[in-house]
Amino acid sequence: MIFNTITYFVAFLLPAALLIRRLSTASREWLIAVIGALFFVTFAITSVGGLPGALCLGILLAISMLTLAVMRKGSKLGLTLVLVAALGTLGFFKYSNFFLTSVFGVSKVHPLYWKDAFLPLGISFFTFEFVHYAVDVYQGKAEPVRPGKFLAFILFFPTMVAGPIKRIQDFSLDVHPAGSRDAMVDWHRGITRILVGLAKKFAIADLLTAITDHLVSRDIVTANHRLLPIIWIFAYGIKIYMDFSAYSDIAIGSSRILGIKVPENFDNPYGKTNIAQFWQHWHISLYRWLVDYVFIPCGGSRGGSVATYRNTWIVMLVSGLWHGAGWQFVIWGAWHALGLSIHRLWSRGGAGGWLSSRMPDWLLVSISWLVTFMYVNFGWSFFAMDFPTALLWWRKVLLG
Amino acid sequence: MTLTQRLRRLIDILTGKETDLPTTGMLGYRSLLWPIWWVILFAMICVFSGQSSKFIYIDF
Numbered sequence: 001m002i003f004n005t006i007t008y009f010v011a012f013l014l015p016a017a018l019l020i021r022r023l024s025t026a027s028r029e030w031l032i033a034v035i036g037a038l039f040f041v042t043f044a045i046t047s048v049g050g051l052p053g054a055l056c057l058g059i060l061l062a063i064s065m066l067t068l069a070v071m072r073k074g075s076k077l078g079l080t081l082v083l084v085a086a087l088g089t090l091g092f093f094k095y096s097n098f099f100l101t102s103v104f105g106v107s108k109v110h111p112l113y114w115k116d117a118f119l120p121l122g123i124s125f126f127t128f129e130f131v132h133y134a135v136d137v138y139q140g141k142a143e144p145v146r147p148g149k150f151l152a153f154i155l156f157f158p159t160m161v162a163g164p165i166k167r168i169q170d171f172s173l174d175v176h177p178a179g180s181r182d183a184m185v186d187w188h189r190g191i192t193r194i195l196v197g198l199a200k201k202f203a204i205a206d207l208l209t210a211i212t213d214h215l216v217s218r219d220i221v222t223a224n225h226r227l228l229p230i231i232w233i234f235a236y237g238i239k240i241y242m243d244f245s246a247y248s249d250i251a252i253g254s255s256r257i258l259g260i261k262v263p264e265n266f267d268n269p270y271g272k273t274n275i276a277q278f279w280q281h282w283h284i285s286l287y288r289w290l291v292d293y294v295f296i297p298c299g300g301s302r303g304g305s306v307a308t309y310r311n312t313w314i315v316m317l318v319s320g321l322w323h324g325a326g327w328q329f330v331i332w333g334a335w336h337a338l339g340l341s342i343h344r345l346w347s348r349g350g351a352g353g354w355l356s357s358r359m360p361d362w363l364l365v366s367i368s369w370l371v372t373f374m375y376v377n378f379g380w381s382f383f384a385m386d387f388p389t390a391l392l393w394w395r396k397v398l399l400g
Numbered sequence: 401m402t403l404t405q406r407l408r409r410l411i412d413i414l415t416g417k418e419t420d421l422p423t424t425g426m427l428g429y430r431s432l433l434w435p436i437w438w439v440i441l442f443a444m445i446c447v448f449s450g451q452s453s454k455f456i457y458i459d460f
Binding site for chain 1: 447
């Protein structure tokens with residue numbers, strides 16, 4: 001979908017890449033904005049929401065205009081307006097049915113349920129970048145930019161749908177001139193990254209679907225050994241990593257072909273030896289966004305131990321709910337909050353030092369890695385399946 | 401540079417994660433290795449494409 005379609009490469013990436021180096025900086029901004037708008041409309045119509053989905057571009061442009069207008073002065077009222085508009089739009093499209101169903105019960109018994117609900121293309125990622133821009137300009141961490149640059153930033157099509165989440169301070173359209181060695185290296189690195197991403201997606205992630213398709217209640221109940229559901233969830237863990245890192249590879253590679261650098265999203269997360277390190281290296285741009293715009297505004301780790309634990313739980317529950325409008329995602333967030341809390345207690349309590357004095361380093365590192373890997377992968381049970389199926393999975397794994 | 405670090409750098413260059421390229425040598429950007437590597441990757445893509453292929457994160 002999108003990144004694995006010929007349309008994406010032929011109709012959007014290639015024309016943009018051929019044109020961008022031949023224009024002035026100001027023209028580049030509008031080129032990226034216009035191609036981004038066409039990209040949104042094309043893939044909204046063909047993939048997400050149809051014509052109503054495409055019309056959501058109007059909402060995003062309206063929020064963009066509001067942001068540009070009110071953040072020029074950087075007032076608190078302006079910031080509030082942008083936050084209400086951006087988060088309100090996300091809440092309406094993504095969470096209204098979830099909250100209504102949670103409060104009023106199943107959809108059949110209340111009239112407010114939105115039967116034909118859809119998610120506008122990339123709505124979460126638009127929201128992240130609106131919030132980032134408004135907060136950073138308000139706090140003086142970023143200068144207000146001109147409309148062309150802001151629209152290019154918001155409508156930058158390689159990262160529009162699923163990130164990496166960019167920062168306006170790092171978003172530069174000063175690309176290398178056509179024909180220079182640097183431009184050739186941009187093309188080279190971009191093509192390599194895109195091909196590697198597509199190969200990871202098709203040859204590994206999609207192939208694992210044959211195994212992960214077993215994560216349904218019928219197969220879990222009839223599995224003749226408790227090890228099978230564990231193998232299936234490990235396969236899911238590898239699949240989701242390969243899938244999303246492949247997506248990020250294609251986004252980063254596409255940006256590089258255009259001569260624009262965007263942040264990395266993954267740095268060997270499954271090789272880490274504790275859950276805190278895992279989160280610092282998994283979906284890095286989201287992790288940093290959550291730290292900057294949720295954890296720190298809640299007080300971060302400044303208010304003592306209890307406040308730090310509380311803020312960690314808030315961040316992970318928000319992260320869980322962002323990953324999907326369903327209670328199983330909230331539980332997935334709680335699973336990771338629990339892991340981070342235990343890790344913090346463990347490392348603050350000096351247990352690691354006590355253990356390291358009693359066993360060789362290689363053994364401690366190996367055990368730490370194994371525990372982290374298993375904890376993260378067992379947590380995917382709440383992500384991959386609905387809650388009743390996840391409970392079945394746990395029952396099968398624990399009780400056979 | 402240790403063997404592990406060299407291996408890591410080689411992987412980063414081959415996967416496109418390394419932002420720059422050596423100016424000369426087997427991994428230089430004019431090296432014949434690259435078209436061969438791209439053909440291998442492209443062949444893998446062609447062989448395995450056509451399966452159910454929705455990106456997990458895309459609808460967020």
